[in-house]
Amino acid sequence: MKKILAILLSAVIMIGMLAACVDGGDEDTPVVPTPSPAPAPEITPPPPDEIVEGDWLFFEQPTEPAVAGRPSTPSGMLTIGENVISADFMAGWGNPVGNARARELMAGYDTVVQTAAGHFILNPMAVRGFLMEVNDDQSRTYTIQIHDNLLWSDGTPITAADYVFGMLYSSSPYVLNSPDDGGLGASLLWAGNDRYTGGQAYRDGDITVHPGFRLIDEHTFSANVDFETDGEPNFPNWWAVSYYNFGPSAMHVIAPGVSVVDTGTGVTLEGPWGIDLLQSTVEGPNGFRYAPTVSAGPYVFVSFDEADVLARFTVNPNFLGDYLGFRPMIENIFMRQVTTGVAVEEFQTGGIDLFVNASSGAVINALLDFASGRNDVGFFNFPRNGYGFVDIKHHIGPTQFVEVRRALALTLDREEAGRIWTGGHGVVVQSEIGLAQWMYTENQALVDSSLIHWSVNIDRAIEELESGGWTLDAEGNDFVLGESDNPRHKRLDDGTLMPLHMNWFAANEQVGDMLYSLWVDNMAEVGMTYTYFHSSDFERFQDAVYAREFPDGITYNIVSRGADFAAMPHQWFNYDITLGELWNTNFIDDPRLLEYARRMRDTEPGDFDTYFEHWLNFVVYVNEIVVDLWLYSDMRHTFYYDKLNNFSHSATFPYTFALIRAWVT
DSSP states (O other): OOEEEEOOOOOOOOOOOGGGTOSSOOTTSOOOOOOOOOOOOOOOOSSOSEEETTOOEEOOOOOOOOOTTOOSSOEEEEEEEESOOOSOOSTTSOOOHHHHHHHHHHOOOOSEEEOTTSOEEEOTTTEEEEEEEEOTTSOEEEEEEEOTTOBOTTSOBOOHHHHHHHHHHHHOHHHHSOGGGTSOOOOOOOTTGGGBTTHHHHHTTSOSSBTTEEEEETTEEEEEEOSEETTEEOOSOTTGGGGGOOOOOOHHHHSTTOEEEEOSSSEEEESSOSHHHHHHHTSSTTOTTTOOOOOSSSEEEEEEETTTTEEEEEEOTTOOOSTTOOOOOEEEEEEEEOOHHHHHHHHHTTSOSEEEEEOOHHHHHHHHHHHTTOSSEEEEEEEOSEEEEEEEOSSSSGGGSHHHHHHHHTTSOHHHHHHHHHTTSEEEOSSSOOTTOHHHHTSHHHHHHHSOOOOOOHHHHHHHHHHTTOOBOTTSSBOOTTSOSSOOEEEOTTSOEEEOEEEEEESSHHHHHHHHHHHHHHHHHTTOEEEEEEOOOHHHHHHHHTTOOOTTSOOOSEEEEEEEOOSSOOHHHHTOGGGGGGTOTTOOOOHHHHHHHHHHHTSOTTOHHHHHHHHHHHHHHHHHHTSSEEEEEEEEEEEEETTEESOOOOSSSOHHHHGGGOEEO
């Protein structure tokens, strides 16, 4: 039988001693050895590491592992500090980190899960049977049978129809269209939803029967992925595992009275399905968007206090367990918004029991000092699967020109920025790179030697600008440094003069002000001016990221912020200009960049050497044209009081997953 694909991916290679990877650290900020709690046992899950065409795989649900000291009944409470939390607890309306973690607490029974070791596997707690078939037209059909004992938190049975409904809801014009076009205006397109047969036609409202899915019986459904979409092959695909990754949606709450019907050629929704229903159940005063009080996962939403920015969750008594069989033993979880400026005080005074993913060096070092010599505080660190950076827009203002982006890279002291912000707990990165990526950690010397190490060089920055035509003043005469407060200008093809002026938005005031102190004098030295604005308001942040005009008429073309890689990164979507702002927030139209991204995606799963080759070409080109201005990737730190037991997480295994295995005393 033909081997089709391997779904086990390389485990994340942890960086051993931080001192070995710190670049430009401060001798006054010593690297502190970081104890780590013993992780919960990682039992090899039942699914094999290969999917074989035409063979059904069947799985038994795991039983909960025995862990010394672990209680059998949930009790106690835990308060977690998160950086940003909004009132939106349903996917589709922004993704603040706190809300993303909250949705993980409430999500359950996905057909594919990521293990603590970084592998993607079929989830034996949800999946009873799995079949992959290659059809005559080379499309692939994935048939999934779920276990018959899964329940929603309110006791309603979870069926195959809930999984199919989730796909139809997430692809529906009623959900995705703007309110002006009769929809909710949600952003739920994921990387590949149009790859399911008929997916784009269903999204566009051209058809109401989706031919890409079939409802076979109460516990069985299937999905078909075309071999080609718009002439572009869908196989091989490094992330083919994403095509059979589905989760249930609470149809009985989101769409009461609606049913999924298999027509013989596909599936459709029958009953009162439409925008009127969704405006009541999703957008209403107590709509699912703001109060998702029914869940399939380990926890159930209880309330959200907007004034105190505090969300409360309690144990879902019907949750059978994660992929190893662990059920939650912490009865109540509170999630509080704790910004960088107050994080240290909140933890030291007991306002929070757990502070996760600390990245500010000032915060980390203060809490390390607090923990030193105490027996009631624990901490550990792990490499970040992401980076801090300056997001650059390629379609507006001067940053659409490569020489300007290079000049920005030649005027900001990124080494000093990384040293100040990480406090000696990170490194400067030269491209779209995070310290937790196996491609980097296993090949660090080769990668670093292949990249341009942009550093401050005023003369070279001026050369870049002059070579690009930024040689005029506001009247069209030769620009002379120091003779005016006005910036350089460039004459465009239409004859107009464009000023070398940056509209700069900072999502984090502390980071923004730090960069400001290092950057603006050098900007002035090369003939560049700026407008600087910072705000922690999430809506304003989204407006800046998506290059929307602010009330004052400004559209920002550089945005200092941070980002983490998705569990399954989708760069081929991020750099496709046809997909618009939802994915391509750089608004970059570069066929070469898109081709490199697609080559990564089009690698046969398990062919790590080829994937690395394509990835290296990608990050080298990203670095060359300065797609963004990457600053640092750091060692994240998590601090907790000793009431929390059996707890450890990483960049690729979120703390929300780890809490299922923990308990409080």
